[in-house]
Amino acid sequence: MTKTAAIIGGGVIGGGWAARFLLNGWNVRVFDPDPEAERKIGEVLENARRSLPGLSDVPLPSEGTLTFHDEMAEAVKGATWIQESVPERLDLKLRVYKSLQEECDPGAIIGSSTSGFKPSELQEGALRPEQIVVTHPFNPVYLLPLIELVPTEKNPSEMVARAQDLLKSVGFFPLHIKKEIDAHIADRFLEAVWREALWLVKDGIATTEEVDEAIRMGFGIRWAQMGLFETYRVAGGEAGMRHFMAQFGPALKWPWTKLMDVPEFTDELVDLIAEQSDAQSGMHSIRELERIRDNNLVSMMRALKAQNYGAGAVLNQHDALLKPGALPTLEQADLTQPILTLSRAVPLDWTDYNGHMNEAKYLEAFAAATDRFMEIIGCDMDYIASGGSYFTAENHIRYIDEVHAGARIQIRTQMLLGQGKKLHVFHSMYEGEKLLATGESFLLHVSLETRRPSAPSPEIEAAMAQIAEAQAGLPYPEGAGAAIRKPA
Ligand SMILES: NC(=O)C1=CN([C@@H]2O[C@H](COP(=O)(O)OP(=O)(O)OC[C@H]3O[C@@H](n4cnc5c(N)ncnc54)[C@H](O)[C@@H]3O)[C@@H](O)[C@H]2O)C=CC1
Ligand SMILES: C[N+](C)(C)CC(=O)CC(=O)[O-]
Numbered sequence: 001m002t003k004t005a006a007i008i009g010g011g012v013i014g015g016g017w018a019a020r021f022l023l024n025g026w027n028v029r030v031f032d033p034d035p036e037a038e039r040k041i042g043e044v045l046e047n048a049r050r051s052l053p054g055l056s057d058v059p060l061p062s063e064g065t066l067t068f069h070d071e072m073a074e075a076v077k078g079a080t081w082i083q084e085s086v087p088e089r090l091d092l093k094l095r096v097y098k099s100l101q102e103e104c105d106p107g108a109i110i111g112s113s114t115s116g117f118k119p120s121e122l123q124e125g126a127l128r129p130e131q132i133v134v135t136h137p138f139n140p141v142y143l144l145p146l147i148e149l150v151p152t153e154k155n156p157s158e159m160v161a162r163a164q165d166l167l168k169s170v171g172f173f174p175l176h177i178k179k180e181i182d183a184h185i186a187d188r189f190l191e192a193v194w195r196e197a198l199w200l201v202k203d204g205i206a207t208t209e210e211v212d213e214a215i216r217m218g219f220g221i222r223w224a225q226m227g228l229f230e231t232y233r234v235a236g237g238e239a240g241m242r243h244f245m246a247q248f249g250p251a252l253k254w255p256w257t258k259l260m261d262v263p264e265f266t267d268e269l270v271d272l273i274a275e276q277s278d279a280q281s282g283m284h285s286i287r288e289l290e291r292i293r294d295n296n297l298v299s300m301m302r303a304l305k306a307q308n309y310g311a312g313a314v315l316n317q318h319d320a321l322l323k324p325g326a327l328p329t330l331e332q333a334d335l336t337q338p339i340l341t342l343s344r345a346v347p348l349d350w351t352d353y354n355g356h357m358n359e360a361k362y363l364e365a366f367a368a369a370t371d372r373f374m375e376i377i378g379c380d381m382d383y384i385a386s387g388g389s390y391f392t393a394e395n396h397i398r399y400i401d402e403v404h405a406g407a408r409i410q411i412r413t414q415m416l417l418g419q420g421k422k423l424h425v426f427h428s429m430y431e432g433e434k435l436l437a438t439g440e441s442f443l444l445h446v447s448l449e450t451r452r453p454s455a456p457s458p459e460i461e462a463a464m465a466q467i468a469e470a471q472a473g474l475p476y477p478e479g480a481g482a483a484i485r486k487p488a
Helices: 012-023 037-051 072-078 090-103 121-122 157-169 187-201 207-226 229-235 237-248 267-281 284-306 311-322 361-376 381-385 458-473
Strands: 004-008 027-029 067-070 082-083 109-112 132-135 146-152 173-176 339-345 388-399 408-419 423-431 434-447
Touching: 004 012, 004 072, 004 090, 004 361, 012 037, 012 090, 012 121, 012 423, 027 037, 027 072, 037 067, 067 408, 072 090, 072 157, 082 090, 082 361, 090 109, 109 157, 109 423, 121 132, 121 146, 132 157, 157 311, 187 207, 187 237, 207 229, 207 284, 229 237, 284 311, 311 361, 339 361, 361 388, 361 423, 361 434, 361 458, 408 434, 408 458
Parallel strands: 004 027, 004 082, 027 067, 082 109, 109 132, 146 173
Antiparallel strands: 132 146, 339 408, 388 434, 408 423, 423 434
């Protein structure tokens, strides 16, 4: 059954939560008194639709239904998850819990996006404190996996485990923080770096742009994949962490940082920073900056996915949760029709300067469909490890229509020949019913030892014969065997 999430407060963060749930198949109900909330969430959703689905190499569930409600009671009734993202004021958050707990299901999880309050502060005076927990996200909530999950001893362990499962089911990485503390873990780092940066600008050492270059050209990229301790372990060389601490530990007592002093936000400092920031980034609107950020995040996260490391490993685990039943096997497929060999959304990093899927990525999609067809006939990783595989000898692609980031595409494959060492397949790529492209491939079975053509296993021969017989009634596809002709 489709689950329902209630989003209380639909600003920057609530909008991101709404998008995350909705694109993972949940119904989403929003309560926010701001008359602009629907427009703002619409814009967040537009960004999320072009960036989130393509992070997965398998299709996300169909989008849920998004509704806006004038009454909080209406939004929370029957919801499985209630996410509070109202402004960072304790009195306001406590009032919100009081009203919503009178209406919501006692079994629902109430997560707070608070950046700084401890869960025990949020549970103070609540009707059912055990229902409230901190689930602190990171912007953009629809892309970044981290959720700091901070319970107290009032939250039953069953509830914490359920919260973790639900968060994982929509692609998050819940980091269970066992001891509550102001600002949890991650914002403590961000505050420290933010304080140092303010000093560097105030003291005229660096501009806002130079501070950003110092981060993004070096340690920012390093942190994104390994974090702090693993990075420093490597920096210690062969002697590792102990050597690193011996060498750089003393520096912590030298005047390298101004950590605890905060520069006063005088008008002068605010003007200095705002003006430098305008000069650095004012040529872009916030929406443009969001799109630049999302493009970069998706590219980096997909690169980490290929390495199965850090945030990339989380994406792979989410794909594994979604995968069952995504593509049919030989036994499951209706072999009398072209077989579904790829179903996914177009990733942002597959699009180019023309704002649509780049020509090279059609080949990537068709190559993935060919790999899947090989698996279907029995040429899977075990078979390849045993020494047999297919090499592609020729490809022909026809580009028929445009497709954009986030669009769901499917490839269906007809086998034109599958006999002995020869395999000839014809892929058709669709968005819904619209034909986007065709890709024709001719492959030869090879021995990975001799690197020469060879006969496939009897099992592969049998699977190809089964498909050939079932697909014998299909018409020869339009466009098959085509070539680029000399203009008349
Ligand atoms: N902006 C950020 O980078 C991050 C913020 N957070 C946390 O998320 C929470 C929300 O922050 P933002 O989204 O940035 O603020 P925001 O100002 O963008 O959004 C807050 C929304 O709450 C609505 N609101 C106000 N009173 C309400 C009420 N009584 N009931 C329902 N909605 C109400 C407002 O109309 C507004 O749309 C805060 O607790 C903040 O600490 C967490 C992670 C990052
Ligand atoms: C600035 N902030 C404290 C609201 C930031 C966060 O809480 C997390 C984030 O997204 O950086």
